[in-house]
Amino acid sequence: xxxxxxxxxxxxxxxxxxxxxxxxxxxxxxxxxxxxxxxxxxxxxxxxxxxxxxxxxxxxxxxxxxxxxxxxxxxxxxxxxxxxxxxxxxxxxxxxxxxxxxxxxxxxxxxxxxxxxxxxxxxxxxxxxxxxxxxxxxxxxxxxxxxxxxxxxxxxxxxxxxxxxxxxxxxxxxxxxxxxxxxxxxxxxxxxxxxxxxxxxxxxxxxxxxxxxxxxxxxxxxxxxxxxxxxxxxxxxxxxxxxxxxxxxxxxxxxxxxxxxxxxxxxxxxxxxxxxxxxxxxxxxxxxxxxxxx
Amino acid sequence: xxxxxxxxxxxxxxxxxxxxxxxxxxxxxxxxxxxxxxxxxxxxxxxxxxxxxxxxxxxxxxxxxxxxxxxxxxxxxxxxxxxxxxxxxxxxxxxxxxxxxxxxxxxxxxxxxxxxxxxxxxxxxxxxxxxxxxxxxxxxxxxxxxxxxxxxxxxxxxxxxxxxxxxxxxxxxxxxxxxxxxxxxxxxxxxxxxxxxxxxxxxxxxxxxxxxxxxxxxxxxxxxxxxxxxxxxxxxxxxxxxxxxxxxxxxxxxxxxxxxxxxxxxxxxxxxxxxxxxxxxxxxxxxxxxxxxxxxxxxxxxxxxxxxxxxxxxxxxxxxxxxxxxxxxxxxxxxxxxxxxxxxxxxxxxxxxxxxxxxxxxxxxxxxxxxxxxxxxxxxxxxxxxxxxxxxxxxxxxxxxxxxxxxxxxxxxxxxxxxxxxxxxxxxxxxxxxxxxxxxxxxxxxxxxxxxxxxxxxxxxxxxxxxxxxxxxxxxxxxxxxxxxxxxxxxxxxxxxxxxxxxxxxxxxxxxxxxxxxxxxxxxxxxxxxxxx
Numbered sequence: 102x103x104x105x106x107x108x109x110x111x112x113x114x115x116x117x118x119x120x121x122x123x124x125x126x127x128x129x130x131x132x133x134x135x136x137x138x139x140x141x142x143x144x145x146x147x148x149x150x151x152x153x154x155x156x157x158x159x160x161x162x163x164x165x166x167x168x169x170x171x172x173x174x175x176x177x178x179x180x181x182x183x184x185x186x187x188x189x190x191x192x193x194x195x196x197x198x199x200x201x202x203x204x205x206x207x208x209x210x211x212x213x214x215x216x217x218x219x220x221x222x223x224x225x226x227x228x229x230x231x232x233x234x235x236x237x238x239x240x241x242x243x244x245x246x247x248x249x250x251x252x253x254x255x256x257x258x259x260x261x262x263x264x265x266x267x268x269x270x271x272x273x274x275x276x277x278x279x280x281x282x283x284x285x286x287x288x289x290x291x292x293x294x295x296x297x298x299x300x301x302x303x304x305x306x307x308x309x310x311x312x313x314x315x316x317x318x319x320x321x322x323x324x325x326x327x328x329x330x331x332x333x334x335x336x337x338x339x340x341x342x343x344x345x346x347x348x349x350x351x352x353x354x355x356x357x358x359x360x361x362x363x364x365x366x367x368x369x370x371x372x373x374x375x376x377x378x379x380x381x382x383x384x385x386x387x388x389x390x391x392x393x394x395x
Numbered sequence: 396x397x398x399x400x401x402x403x404x405x406x407x408x409x410x411x412x413x414x415x416x417x418x419x420x421x422x423x424x425x426x427x428x429x430x431x432x433x434x435x436x437x438x439x440x441x442x443x444x445x446x447x448x449x450x451x452x453x454x455x456x457x458x459x460x461x462x463x464x465x466x467x468x469x470x471x472x473x474x475x476x477x478x479x480x481x482x483x484x485x486x487x488x489x490x491x492x493x494x495x496x497x498x499x500x501x502x503x504x505x506x507x508x509x510x511x512x513x514x515x516x517x518x519x520x521x522x523x524x525x526x527x528x529x530x531x532x533x534x535x536x537x538x539x540x541x542x543x544x545x546x547x548x549x550x551x552x553x554x555x556x557x558x559x560x561x562x563x564x565x566x567x568x569x570x571x572x573x574x575x576x577x578x579x580x581x582x583x584x585x586x587x588x589x590x591x592x593x594x595x596x597x598x599x600x601x602x603x604x605x606x607x608x609x610x611x612x613x614x615x616x617x618x619x620x621x622x623x624x625x626x627x628x629x630x631x632x633x634x635x636x637x638x639x640x641x642x643x644x645x646x647x648x649x650x651x652x653x654x655x656x657x658x659x660x661x662x663x664x665x666x667x668x669x670x671x672x673x674x675x676x677x678x679x680x681x682x683x684x685x686x687x688x689x690x691x692x693x694x695x696x697x698x699x700x701x702x703x704x705x706x707x708x709x710x711x712x713x714x715x716x717x718x719x720x721x722x723x724x725x726x727x728x729x730x731x732x733x734x735x736x737x738x739x740x741x742x743x744x745x746x747x748x749x750x751x752x753x754x755x756x757x758x759x760x761x762x763x764x765x766x767x768x769x770x771x772x773x774x775x776x777x778x779x780x781x782x783x784x785x786x787x788x789x790x791x792x793x794x795x796x797x798x799x800x801x802x803x804x805x806x807x808x809x810x811x812x813x814x815x816x817x818x819x820x821x822x823x824x825x826x827x828x829x830x831x832x833x834x835x836x837x838x839x840x841x842x843x844x845x846x847x848x849x850x851x852x853x854x855x856x857x858x859x860x861x862x863x864x865x866x867x868x869x870x871x872x873x874x875x876x877x878x879x880x881x882x883x884x885x886x887x888x889x890x891x892x893x894x895x896x897x898x899x900x901x902x903x904x905x906x907x908x909x910x911x912x913x914x915x916x917x918x919x920x921x922x923x924x925x926x927x928x
Contacts, residue, residue, distance in 0.1 A: 112816060287781075389775075
């Protein structure tokens with residue numbers, strides 16, 4: 102084959118996808134924001150001289166600098182006099198870990214069950230649907246509280262509990278998409294080739310349901326952070342004094358009317374991160390979609 | 396009916412119509428400078444391949460073009476109303492369903508599944524202020540006219556309770572509710588079985604004569620045109636390249652493209668009968684049935700898809716299975732491909748019982764080509780990945796060897812190397828079907844099972860694919876099992892034919908003999924319903 106012919110073969114798919122990613126505004130913006138948050142989390146000790154747990158009752162409820170405070174505590178202090186910037190930065194670590202960890206666990210459980218139910222159908226499907234019905238019928242918060250209470254609160258336990266309770270959306274969406282894909286002729290072509298179920302599921306089915314999974318993943322990422330906040334709010338989340346954004350919102354609630362910044366600051370951070378992750382997810386779905394290759 | 400149109404005035408008239416559509420990176424002229432005129436009781440056939448602008452012309456007449464489309468014309472009138480100057484609201488009130496009505500290709504999706512057909516029929520009139528009683532009487536009258544059995548009883552039934560042919564009849568009745576002067580039929584029979592196709596086309600003809608309406612028949616099937624159109628308009632890339640009386644155009648096509656379209660119709664073709672090879676597939680009294688129940692407590696129902704079918708396929712021959720949908724021909728193919736096991740009977744592949752042939756050995760023996768080149772290729776994989784997949788599954792060769800073999804098969808099937816990294820969504824239907832053929836060939840199988848290999852393709856593309864298959868059959872000494880409802884394809888390709896109906900073999904024989912002298916009634920009906928040129 103001559104060099105000219107090879108040249109005509111076009112761009113390899115991976116490189117084409119990367120090129121499209123660079124030109125996608127959502128991915129670029131979302132990616133930049135997520136990377137900034139990651140850097141803040143990693144380099145938190147370098148960015149603030151304060152410890153997130155050191156209390157200073159004499160200096161409590163200092164407002165942030167733009168609301169009449171001073172540059173010693175740019176984001177002010179909370180009701181125990183702890184520096185709010187330090188808590189926010191350290192809190193990023195926990196929130197990001199909980200978000201990624203919990204939604205990944207949920208994703209693994211839900212997608213596995215969904216692929217199995219959708220691909221094999223019949224008894225497998227009925228069993229999985231039964232599991233789903235049980236999960237939906239259970240009062241999740243109660244169950245989460247009970248679990249955390251029995252095992253004892255720690256970040257890892259919170260991640261696992263939130264993850265184990267957030268797989269139903271993954272399951273429902275994956276199962277429906279798999280059922281549609283498995284009836285398509287390219288799956289039958291693979292079966293006629295003598296391929297066993299595993300390669301068919303990983304090669305033929307999974308790539309065609311990933312776009313749905315990405316969307317659910319970014320959605321669940323935000324929900325997991327909020328679920329952790331709920332648990333913290335109820336006192337069974339990440340144990341104090343470790344800061345998480347959810348815990349910060351929960352603690353700031355008492356002073357909501359006098360010092361709204363205590364809720365607004367972690368709330369804004371949470372909002373920004375969730376938006377960025379969602380934009381990235383939507384962008385990834387767009388650039389990997391077959392229709393994007395025109 | 397249709398008294399307002401006097402005979403001298405054309406029912407529809409277009410002068411110099413141009414439709415431009417916005418596409419990424421510019422505008423596409425979907426229709427360029429088209430003129431037509433249609434008198435009452437006349438049928439104009441518009442023929443062309445997908446993308447030739449034939450549907451756009453029809454949609455322009457109804458004012459139903461997609462948003463963003465620009466329409467320019469010197470004159471465009473339907474039933475005396477100038478549709479160029481009308482607003483969307485006026486078009487809905489006066490044109491759509493009134494002066495012009497349309498029936499679409501897909502009778503399965505053109506009716507709303509949640510309303511009874513009676514309601515859908517009467518709505519066409521009551522929405523415009525007619526009384527329900529009047530509408531109901533009219534609907535029943537039309538359902539009688541289109542030949543739907545027991546209209547009074549079936550009036551309140553839902554679309555899923557009707558067959559495809561019946562639904563198309565209902566749609567025709569619905570289109571005629573407000574006595575339009577013009578009926579536009581966009582590929583009205585493409586989705587139907589051949590025997591039903593003939594009935595629907597005859598019905599259209601009858602309605603046209605009885606009600607004095609003009610019909611625009613959009614199709615890609617020259618056979619349909621030759622029997623049902625008075626005049627033909629051939630379109631290519633938005634332009635009318637030839638127009639005239641049907642017989643004249645078909646006998647003496649002026650334009651080179653028309654000639655090519657007519658030539659590309661499958662033709663009777665005799666090749667020397669293949670020497671008696673060894674039997675590759677032996678099927679003995681195979682039956683297949685499915686059990687299902689609608690709900691948890693409803694009784695189990697059994698559907699017999701294949702009953703007592705026996706045949707042999709010898710090396711080097713081409714055997715065609717012909718039958719309408721539901722005749723069991725695809726089920727048979729699925730059993731041969733190992734996608735399901737027969738309930739009774741024996742299938743032997745190359746002398747071994749199919750149950751004891753390992754999947755991967757069977758894959759080396761026979762490979763499928765499916766009907767829909769859109770559904771048979773994984774949209775997330777590139778062409779080279781798709782074609783190489785069989786080698787990956789069977790773990791044959793190194794990476795480089797696999798790529799080399801992929802290039803070789805691509806060349807064999809006439810795929811340019813620039814498609815190596817392309818994705819199916821970037822290719823046309825014909826190119827995709829070539830990819831599917833390349834994937835089937837890469838393992839060097841001895842038998843190819845083609846399930847309706849060309850029915851989703853345009854005529855000229857269909858001819859190319861058939862020629863490709865013929866060429867490959869000769870060069871690689873392939874044995875073909877062809878499943879189709881297209882008798883033209885059968886006549887061109889097959890040595891032997893088996894006609895199936897309701898899961899049973901009706902008739903079998905050599906192609907030429909069976910076409911010349913069918914012995915069974917069903918075969919005769921089937922042959923008679925094909926609109927040959």
